[in-house]
Amino acid sequence: MTGQNGREDIPPGTLDMLILKTLARGGEMHGFEIASSIQQISEDVLQVEEGSLYPALQRMLLRGWIAGEWGRTSENRRARYYQLTRAGRKQLEHELLRYQRVSTAIARILEPA
């Protein structure tokens, strides 16, 4: 799983949560900003593949967790800015809870006896 330069792919099942959390923190963002933000905050450990980012965004649009609106970047380029909806916020809480439960459980197993 270790990529070049010590980068990691996103662990399966957590991509939605990461996107939702990034949007919760940063307000409106377009796709590239979301990917960069995840990479930066994880200090270059987590790398979002474009091939999975856009299908994930489409899926979340469909579910109604995020809403997209066309706007302009600082360089006056057309871009679709995403933001969390109320359903998205709820979903994020739900995913966080689940993630914490799972990681706590994993930590317990890995604790030295």
Next chain:
Amino acid sequence: MSPGELWRRLRFLRKRDRMTEDLDEEMRLHAELRARQLREQGAEAEEANYAARRKFGNRTLLKEASRDMWSFASLDTLWRELKLAARTLRRSPGFTITALLTLALGIGANTAVFSVVDAALLRPLPYPAADRLGQAVIDFKTPTEQGTFSDLDGRTWELLRDHADAIDPAVYSDMTTEANFAAAGHVGYVRQQRVCAGYFRVLGVRPALGREFTRSEDTENGPPVAILSYGFWRNVLQADRSIFDKPLLLRGQPYTIIGVMPPELQTSGGADIWTPLRPSTKGEGADKNYTIIARVKPGATWQKAASQVEALGARRLSEEHDIPPKYKVRIVFLPLQKMMASDLRTPILLLWSAVGVVLLIGCINIAGLLIARGAARTREIGTRMALGGGRAQVVHQLLVESLLLALAAGVAGLAVGWIGLAAIRSVAKESLGLWQAIALDRCVLLASGAVTLLTTVLFGVWPALRASRIDIRAALVEAGTRGVAGLRTVWPRRLLIVGEVALGVMLLAAAGLVVRSFLYLRNQPLGFDPANVTAATLPLQDARYQTSAKINRLFEDTLARIRALPGVESAAAGMCLPYERGLNTMASVPGRDGQDTVLTFVTPDYFRALRIPILRGRPFTAHDDMHSPRVGVVNAFFAKKFFSGADPVGRTIANGGSPMQIVGLVPDIPLKGSLGGYAPVTPIPVIFVPAAQTPDDLFQLVDAWFTPSFVVRSSAPPRDIIAGMQKAIATVDPLLPFSGFHGIMDIRSDTLAQQRFQAAVMAIMAGLALLLAAIGIYGLIAQTVVERTREIGIRIALGATLRQAIRSVAAPGIVLATAGAILGLLAAFSVAPALRHIIWGVRATDPETFAGTAAILLAVAAAASLIPALRIVRLNPAETLRDE
């Protein structure tokens, strides 16, 4: 799927191009930004662009995945599969047309017959809360028979009326008769039925105008009152609202109209005018001439109602002393819906099974075709699976094909059903005596839909599953060589052939029995000469004709005038004609009392007019009247049954409480079998009595139920005779016209209408089954010939004769048909006894019928096997071998 999501998907459906472009633009921006980032990190411009694009992988694939995500994927796939299926079906028109025709005919026939089943057996009666309506009937079980008998007497009615508090009962006479009327300048006939006070209340229908009969009107010597149907009131009386003040002359007596029923009222009697029954325990009420229905009262349960009827019935039956100890007889309360159609149940279920069998054979044929097609398409399917098509996908595609076929067939079948129904509607209604409309209603449509779906499953699933089990490598290799016919596909088809031949034989045997029974009934020896005879009906229940003297005067005066017409050879009147029913009565013959027999009154020339030969003794003369001793003429059946065939002339019997001397013997004339256990048309023991010796009370009773007829033998054209007869009766009594004219054999047609309808439908169904079985066998052999062309070519090249080659190909068809025929005959032998109550003159296991059936089927099977096998004659061995 949440509502929001559904909405977003639907919006996508409308704007899918826009949204795909959006995604494209988004990804383009991303790639550019990424490239710039890479360049800033020191990459070459071209390499940075390339790397950024590579990171996306296949963008078209991404877009497609996204589109699949948004759209209704399964619907889209289904649409694509449907289009593919339609293309595939169009590419093999022979198969498609055969399958469509087979299914459309099968489904159409089912739809049409189901409409009849629905009208006769299934549709609820057209009354409110009809499930609370019941009928009191006699339920009997004898050592040989069991069944129900729906006629009851006045004493039973009074017990139920006075003591059963869980029901609201009504009584009526099921004899709807023609009555002459004069009103609003019309003189004509109207169908009249006699019902008790409260009859309409029990049905749950209120009069549209006026009221129904009261108890005081419905008693002996009550006032003459009548209720009209809406149709009669509107069409004949021009919806005249002042009719309540004007008397209607009915049967020569002024009646006061007290009510008009609503237009939607339908009754089993089909009457247009109702008069009070005036039930009693005397006269017709002394014997079983009433029908008793009842509505379970609100608050009472059906069980309580039924147990009350049964208890009171037991009380009534305990008063009867002539029930043989071995007979179990009860009076029970049964749902009216069930009773209304009780006579039709067996014949209609038979017709229904017949069309069901035809559809089943059709489905078997199509399953066979699909298997053959699947085999022919092995290569295509193999290729598709080799290219990565999943097994489920292949099965799915094949199922969609059958679904499409069934859908098209369903629509075509409904059309065929609609046309078929238009053709049989009036015939079915009349010949089966149905009183509810036959229509393609929701129930019929649902049933046809269900049949269509079921057939899809039946003929679609199995071949689809088989096709999917193919071994890809073997399929591709084998399909290329066509060595020997693949046994794997032949055996299932062979079993299907055995099955459809067996079903066909069963249907053919049943049809054979029904048709032979009809022919037996139809071809009863006449015993009279129907040529040049005109018959006219003259209803006599008329206030002015209550005595024997008056009726006989009417007969004599009218007949005298008719005899004076040019070309008339003889003329007579009688209570009933051949093929009509006589009056059921009892006769005491030497050594035996109370024997069931049939009686009819006739004027002296009756035998001459019908050319019924007098075998012994003499016919009646004008001297056989009230002043001379009672005499009778009996038929050969009577003599055989009660005198063991000895000459009955000169013997004395008793009937109606007085002795009667037999003066003549005539041959058997077919009559309607009105006594239990007799065929619909049959020789039956008959006593003919002179009209002039018929007492007043017997005339009154008989005229309430029967319509006497005049018969005229004449060489003049019927039109002139009819005109002359009308003039003759108008001179004698202008208020009493003849109600109808017909040739005497028309009566036979009417009486046998149900049997004819049954025989016709069964024959058509058997013909269809035979045709389908032939198509099935033909298809199998034809396919074998195609598959084995190469093998046969080799055989012939190696010296096999044509005869041997043909035999080896055609033999399986004949062998399979023989196996199917044997199975079918065995099954038919075990099922046929169910028909014994509706067939006459032929045993349910009649060996001739069964042998004939097998012979017909084997002949057809041999032809269907040999015709395709003869193609071998045109085969050129050299070409066949080169042809791979």
